Amino acid sequence: MSDVSMVVNGRKVSGHVEDRTLLVHYLREHLGMTGTHVGCDTSQCGACVVHMDGKAVKSCSVLAVQASGSEILTIEGLAATADADLHPVQAAFREHHGLQCGFCTPGMIMAATDMIRRHPEGLDEKTVRAELEGNICRCTGYHNIVKAILAASEKMKGMAENKETVAA
Amino acid sequence: MYQTNYHRASSVADALKLLQDAEDGKFVSGGMTLIPAMKTRLAAPSDLIDLRHIAELKGISVEGNKVTIRAGTTHAEVATSRELAAVCPAICDLASHIGDPHVRHMGTIGGSVANNDPAADYPAAMLALGATVVTNSRELAAEDFFTGLFETALDDDEIVTAVYFTAAETCGYEKFPNPASRYAMTGVFVAKNGGDVRVAVTGAGGDGVFRSADLEAALAANFDASALEGASIPAEGLMSDIHASAEYRANLVVVMAKRAVAKARRG
Numbered sequence: 169m170s171d172v173s174m175v176v177n178g179r180k181v182s183g184h185v186e187d188r189t190l191l192v193h194y195l196r197e198h199l200g201m202t203g204t205h206v207g208c209d210t211s212q213c214g215a216c217v218v219h220m221d222g223k224a225v226k227s228c229s230v231l232a233v234q235a236s237g238s239e240i241l242t243i244e245g246l247a248a249t250a251d252a253d254l255h256p257v258q259a260a261f262r263e264h265h266g267l268q269c270g271f272c273t274p275g276m277i278m279a280a281t282d283m284i285r286r287h288p289e290g291l292d293e294k295t296v297r298a299e300l301e302g303n304i305c306r307c308t309g310y311h312n313i314v315k316a317i318l319a320a321s322e323k324m325k326g327m328a329e330n331k332e333t334v335a336a
Numbered sequence: 337m338y339q340t341n342y343h344r345a346s347s348v349a350d351a352l353k354l355l356q357d358a359e360d361g362k363f364v365s366g367g368m369t370l371i372p373a374m375k376t377r378l379a380a381p382s383d384l385i386d387l388r389h390i391a392e393l394k395g396i397s398v399e400g401n402k403v404t405i406r407a408g409t410t411h412a413e414v415a416t417s418r419e420l421a422a423v424c425p426a427i428c429d430l431a432s433h434i435g436d437p438h439v440r441h442m443g444t445i446g447g448s449v450a451n452n453d454p455a456a457d458y459p460a461a462m463l464a465l466g467a468t469v470v471t472n473s474r475e476l477a478a479e480d481f482f483t484g485l486f487e488t489a490l491d492d493d494e495i496v497t498a499v500y501f502t503a504a505e506t507c508g509y510e511k512f513p514n515p516a517s518r519y520a521m522t523g524v525f526v527a528k529n530g531g532d533v534r535v536a537v538t539g540a541g542g543d544g545v546f547r548s549a550d551l552e553a554a555l556a557a558n559f560d561a562s563a564l565e566g567a568s569i570p571a572e573g574l575m576s577d578i579h580a581s582a583e584y585r586a587n588l589v590v591v592m593a594k595r596a597v598a599k600a601r602r603g
Contacts, residue, residue, distance in 0.1 A: 170342055187342040187384070188374075211372040214438065223412070223441040229371045230442070233342040234364075234386060282437065301518065302436025 172236040176201070177245025185232050192216045194232035195242060203243040203274050207304070214303035217275040217282075218242045224282035226302070243274035246281065257281050257320040266316035268307030279303045280317045284324055291321040338380040344389055348472050348495055351385050355493055358383035363495060365408060366442035368435065369451050393446065393497060396420055401503040403427075407446025407496045411435070414445060424503040426600065427465075430457050430525070433511070435518070446496040452544060454485045454575065455519035459545040461509060463536035464525040467501035484543050505529050506559070508600030510592045511539065514579055521580055522588035526596045528559050535593055540585040542573050551593050560601070561594040 173182035176199060183198050195201045195218070204227055207215030216228040219241040227235075246255045254262065257280050267273045283299045284291065291299075296314050305313060341358070345351035355361045362381035364370050365388055373379040387393060393408030398419045405414060414420060415432035434440055434448075434457055448458040449469060462469070462478040469481045471494045481489050490496070504527035511523030520539035527534045533555040538545045554563045567590050574582035574589075 187340050188337045190337075190371075190375075209375065211368075211375070214436070217438055220441075224438045225441050226438045228375075229368060229439075231342065231367075231371065231384075233344075234367065234388070279437065286437075299437055302438045 170233050170236075172232050174235055174237060175239045177240070177242060178248065183232075187231065187233050189232045190228055191218070191220075191230045191232050191235045191240075192227035194235075195227060195240070198232075201242055201244050205271060205274055207271060207275070212302075212304065213272065213275070214279060215272050215275040217278040217303065219278060219282060222285075224279055241278075243278060246277065255281065256323050257284065257317070260316040260320035260323065261313070264312050264316040264319055266308070266313040267305075272303060272305045276300075276303050276305065276313055280313075280320065283317065284321045287321065288325070290325050291318060293318065296321075337374045338377060340374070340381055341383045342386065343383060344386045347390055348392060348497060351387055351390065351495060352472065352493060354383070354385045358385070361385055363387055363450075365444040365447040366410065366439075367447075368439045368443040369447065369453065387446075387495070388444075398423055402500065403503055404498055404500040405445050406498045407450075408444050409446075411440035411443050411445070411448075412437070415440060424465075424507065425603070426507040426509050426525070426527075427461055429599075430461055430509040433457070433513075445499060449481070449499060450488060450490060450496045452482050452484075452486055452488050453519070454541065454544045455514075455517075455521070455523075455539040457509070457511065457520055457523055457538060460523050460525040460536040460538035462499060462501070463545050463547060464507065464527040464534045465501040465504060466527075466534065467499050469496055470498040470500065471496055479547075482545050487544070504534075506600045506603070508596040508598075508602075510595035510599055512588050512592055522585050522592050524589060524592040524596045526555065526593060526600055528555070528600065531556055533559060537589050537592075540574050540589055542575050548589065548593075551590070555593075555597065559597065561598045564590055564594050564597070567593075 205215035207213035211229045218227045221238050296317050343354045359382040361383035364384045393406050395406050396417050397404045411431040411434045421428045467478045469476045507527040509525045511520035514521045522540045523538045525536045533552050535548045535551040571582040571586040574585045576582040
C-alpha cells in the first residue's frame with residue numbers, strides 16, 4: 169500500500185491505495201469519478217484517456233502511484249477549463265452528433281482536446297483520423313467524431329495554448 | 337494484476353540500489369508494455385522501480401551530426417524534436433508512428449530498446465544507424481545489444497541510460513502495421529552514408545531485428561527503389577504466425593525496403 173496525492177480537476181486529493189491500483193480505478197472507485205471509462209482492459213480502446221500534466225494518457229495503463237504528484241484532468245473537469253457549461257470540444261460533439269452510445273465519448277473528447285492543443289495551426293481530416301489511432305468507437309464509424317473535432321479545432325484556432333489548469 | 341511494490345527512483349544509482357533490495361524487481365519507465373503485461377499477469381514483478389522521474393535520463397542533444405537521446409525520452413519528444421528533425425528526420429518520423437498519441441506521451445526509447453520486442457520500431461533504427469546503447473556500466477554496439485526475441489545483452493541489474501549515433505546522410509523507415517495491433521508486421525529502416533548502405537528489418541526475423549546483406553548490396557550499387565525490382569530475400573528464419581507466413585513477410589521486407597528508400601530520397 170502507498171500514499172498517493174495528486175491534483176484532479178483542480179482539487180487536491182490524497183489516498184492510501186494498493187500499489188497495483190490503476191489510475192482509472194483510483195479515479196472511478198476511490199474518487200467516485202466515473203466519467204472516465206474502462207472499455208477494453210487491453211490498453212487499446214482509449215475510453216480511459218485523461219490528461220496527466222497536460223498530456224493525454226491511458227489511465228488504464230498508468231498506476232495511481234505512478235501518477236502521484238501529477239495534475240490530472242478528466243472529462244468532469246474539462247468544461248471548467250473553458251469556463252463554460254461545455255468545453256468547445258464537448259459542444260462540437262453535441263452539435264455534430266459525434267456519438268451514438270456514448271461509451272467512448274469521454275476518451276474521444278479528452279483525446280481530441282489534446283490533439284487540438286498539439287496542433288494550434290489547425291487540423292485536417294487525414295491528421296484527425298491518424299491521431300485517433302488510440303481511440304476506438306464501435307458505433308459511429310468515426311465520421312461525426314472527425315467532423316466534431318475539425319469544427320472544434322476551427323473554433324479554438326488562435327487560442328494558441330489551451331489552458332489546462334483550472335482556476336483554483 | 338498481482339500485488340507489487342512500487343518505488344520511485346531519484347537517480348540511476350538509487351534505482352540500482354532499489355532493484356538490489358527487491359526480490360524480483362523490474363524497472364519501469366513509460367510502462368506502456370510492462371503495465372499491460374502485468375494486467376494480463378504475463379509479468380508479475382514483486383517490485384516496480386520507476387525510472388520516469390530521473391532527471392539524468394531525460395533529453396536529446398545534437399552536436400553536428402552526432403545525436404544522443406537519453407533513455408527516458410518519450411516517443412512524443414523524439415517525434416517533435418526540431419533539433420533532431422534537422423539532422424535525422426527519419427527517427428522523428430519513426431517515433432511519430434509508434435503506438436498512438438497517448439502511448440507516445442509515456443513510452444520511452446530506453447524502454448523500447450531494453451524490451452527488444454521483435455515487432456518494435458526502434459531496434460531497426462538502432463541497427464541501421466549503427467547506434468551505441470549506453471548503460472550505467474558500459475557501451476554496446478546495437479548489433480551486440482539485440483540478441484534475440486525480447487532478449488538483449490543487458491544484465492538484470494543494468495539500466496539503459498542513452499543511445500547515441502551519427503545521423504546518416506540519408507535514411508528512411510517504413511512499416512506494414514498489423515491491422516489489429518498496429519505493431520510492425522515488417523518494418524525496414526534504410527540508412528545511407530556515402531557508399532555504405534545499411535538495411536535493418538524488424539517485425540519479421542525469427543530472432544528479432546536483423547540486417548539484410550542482399551538488400552544492402554543492391555542499394556549500395558544504386559540507392560533507388562528500382563534497384564530492388566525483382567529482389568527477394570529467403571523466407572527461411574523469418575517469423576510465421578497467424579498474422580503472416582514467413583513467405584509473406586519475406587515479400588513485405590522487399591516492399592517496405594523499397595518504400596523506405598523512396599521516403600529517404602524524398603527527404
